[in-house]
Amino acid sequence: MVGQFCLQGVSLNRIHRQRDLLARELGVKHPFAHVKVRSDGKSLFAILDPERNRVHKIGAGQYELPAVVREFLQHLDYDPTTNMATRWRIAPGIVLDPKRNFGAPTIEGSRLSPYAIANVWAANHRRDNDIAGWYHLTPEQVRQAVAFALPEARAA
Secondary structure, X not given: OHHHHHHOOOOHHHHHXXXXXXXXXXXXXXHHHEOOEEEOOOOEXXXXXXXXXXXXXXXXXXXXXXXXXXXXXXXXXXXXXXXXXXXXXXXXOEEXXXXXXXXXXXXXXXXXXXXXXXXXXXXXXXXXXXXXXXXXXXXXXXXXXXXXXXXXXXHO
């Protein structure tokens, strides 16, 4: 999550302040991975008051209605016993999973990099079905990898 914030231009100082705030509030060491924390890529939101149906924007002292914020929030999978994130679905068919590929983008259900598959696709005249067979993927997984890694190529 920190890398995504940096890519969006959020300063490390701000990221550290928000991490410290959340760690104290939630009582956990790694607050960005907690089930109550969500992000739209630039801001952090915490679902600290579900009974009152409010979402707190971290560091801003603001509360926002979940309906307004929810559409921008990234989808994460959580471990039900720890409430900590296990996977982040960053695009259709593409996940970040710290247990696979060192947390780099991975094609869901595999250990393959979408960038590697997209490069094979580009080098092999865009034959989705053949590439799917070679790597034990579905043609849809190949298309999702290409759409993620080479969005301009898929549109062409």
